[in-house]
Amino acid sequence: MSIGKILIFVGIGLFLLGLILSYAPGIFSWxxxxxxxxxxxxxxxxxxxxxxxxxxxxxxxxxxxxxxxxx
Incomplete structure (x- = not known):
């Protein structure tokens, strides 16, 4: 796997984590x-x-x- 693909997956993962934390902050209240x-x-x-x-x-x-x- 090339470094470009890894960076794309990390970026998408951070984007999804940001969406989850913005719209459902109670998920990580534990x-x-x-x-x-x-x-x-x-x-x-x-x-x-x-x-x-x-x-x-x-x-x-x-x-x-x-x-x-x-x-």
Missing amino acids: FGKLPGDIRIQDENKYIFIPITSMIIISLVLTLVINLFFRR
Whole structure:
């Protein structure tokens, strides 16, 4: 697959993600609110570490990449 085709697919994917986030923002409302996501809030600072959310996103992306790019 050439770099041009990859850039086209990435662009289309970003466009579709933008449409989804614009017209249906509630779809990703779970992000950052799962058990295992760490939130530390103090008077002057706020620390957020989305461990569980990142693990789920990593698993989904791994499955998608393996489905489309496996030889």
